[in-house]
Amino acid sequence: CWSFVPGSYFCYDNPAALQTQVIQDMKLNTATFMQLYAWYSWPNVVLYHWFTVILLGTIIFSLFVCVGQVIFASGALLNRFWLMEVGRFVFGIGGESLAVAQNTYAVSWFKGKELNLVFGLQLSMARLGSTVNMNIMGWVYGKVEDLVGSPGHTTLGASLMIAAVTCLFSLSCALVLAFLDKRAERILQKEQGNTGEVIKLTDVKDFPFPLWLIFIICVCYYVAVFPFIGLGQVFFIEKFNFSPAEARAVNSIVYIISAPASPVLGFIVDKTGRNVIWVIIAVVATLCAHMMLAFTFWNPWIAMSLLGVSYSLLACALWPMVAFVVPEHQLGTAYGFMQSIQNLGLAVIAIAAGALLDTRGYLVLEVFFCACICLALMAVVMLYFVDYLRGGDLNRSASARAKLQKEATSASRYFSCRIRRQPSMMTHGELARLTPMSAFGLRNRYLSRLGTQLPDHYSTHLSSLSHRSVLK
Structure with a gap:
């Protein structure tokens, strides 16, 4: 399950790893460049409810990822930016749906087990692809440039086509997973190709209030992380006078840290519980990181390292909470809807971030990201109190959850x-x-517990006729 996602994450951040090259070779401004991320997110605003059969879905969406990356690279080769946007749109159809498959697989296979650790491990594998992308695509572009003789859209397209090889690896892993899952169904006599969850749009109206707060936290937090990383390379070059290689390295530190840290933090959350408290800590730490980047000239490695740890911690503590607040048959819908509104937020904020950067600069952009994190902080504090008033299920300790289970x-x-x-x-x-006890019996039991002296003939097993005469 963890193996078929790194390829899509590797190619997802190809634009961020080659930000300078894409803008120069395709002659774009920042707002147009960020459309590449917006077009990735738009299809996933409405496509999540199509996802009903995991086994078949992993193969189909892996194909979408492969085809989308090839179209994206072809657009650069032909110097047609609109074709690059089409490629990102097709790529987006498969990319986020694979993430939904991964989350639903994890909950289905690890019910009642180390769920936070599992989410940490799958995040680690996904971010391994992002880390390699951030640190290798610049080198790949340089090698292709040496072969071609000069930078340009041809060099860019060839580099992106090489990146498509990772998508073929993900497709191969999806095929192997389908074979293994089919074999397990036959041995264990499970229902064919189904996880037990059915995507139903009508389930949305039954979502509890804490789940909507989790959605708000998810959207407000991630829109301050992914768009920033998408624009971070030039930010570190302009503000801190880093070389392109240094800028790529510091921009990728969030993914580098999250790869080994996510399983460790997931294990810690599993052993301690208190998911809401951990989410509060992660959001506050992220706010501090953005404020350091915005208002100080401290070494950005400090802020980005803090951002990497807090990002990993939030993913390990936030996403498993969905399984605590909705019944099992709604998990597919809940995770799909969470991905949907997250992508809506990312699409809108990607466009807004590019426009802000072109017109106002990086300082205003960082203040905007800080405001988004503040909204996430208000939502998580509200979630803490709402959960407390409802019995504290989300913030129980690990020992209390084990006892209840x-x-x-x-x-x-x-x-x-x-x-x-x-x-x-x-x-x-x-x-x-x-x-079943009658209404008359329940009334008499309640009165007796209050200390009321009842006549001897007021027993709890009187006839229905006696019930009616006394209750009158």
């Missing part, structure tokens, strides 16, 4: 055994306790 399992087994027993094998007292 053990009690629920024991109760489920107990009632299953009682139901399987034949009525003839039950005593008269057991049958009486299993018989």
Whole structure:
């Protein structure tokens, strides 16, 4: 499951890794450049509810990723920016849907297990692709430039076509996964090609209020991370006078840190619980990182390292909370809808960030990102209090969750055994306790617990005629 996603993440940030080259070779401004990210996000605003069968979906969407990257590279080769946008649109159809497949697979395969650690591991594998992209695509462009003889759209297109090889690797992994999953279905006699979750748009109206707060946190947080990384290379060159190689390195530190840190942080969240508290810590740390980048000239490695740790921590603590607030049959819809509104936010903010940078500069852009993080902080604080008033399920400790799960399992087994027993094998007292209590009986039990002295003939098993006469 973790192997078929790195290829899509490698190619997702190709524009960020080659920001300077794309803008120069295709003769773009920043706002037009950020359209490459917007076109990736637009299809995923509405496509999440198409995703119903995981086994088949991983193969189909891996094909979309491959075809989209080839079209994107062809647009650069032919010096047709509109074709590059079409390629990113096709690429986006497959890219985010693969992420939905990955999340739903994880919850399906690791129910009641180390879910936070699993989310950390899958984030680690995904960001491994992003890290390699950030640090190698500039080198690939340079090697192709040496062969071609000069920079230009041909060099850019050839470099992007080489990157498409990683998408073929992801497709191969999806095919292997489909074979293994089909084999497991046959051995375990599972339902063919289905995870148990059915995507239904009508489920959205039943989402609880804490889930909507989780959606707000997700959108407001990620729009301050991914668009910033997409524009970060030139930012570090202009503000801190870094060389292009140094700028690519510091811009990729978020992904470099998240690769090894995500499993470790996921393990810590698993062992401690308190997901909401960890999300608060992650959001506050991210706000501090953006403020350092905006208002100081401190070494940006400090702020970006802090951003990398907080980004990993938020992913490990936030995404598993969806499984705590919705029933299992709505998980596919919930994760799909979460991806959908996240992509809507990313598409809109990508366009806005490019326009702000062209007209106002990096300082105003950083203030804008800080404002987005502040909205996420307000949402997570509200989530803390709402969850507290509802019993604190999201912020329970790991030991409390384990105890509740053990009690629920024991109760489920107990009632299953009682139901399987034949009525003839039950005593008269057991049958009486299993018989639903009438309204009259409930009223008398309530009065007796309050200390009210009831007549002897007010027993809980009077006839229906007596019930009606007394209640009048």
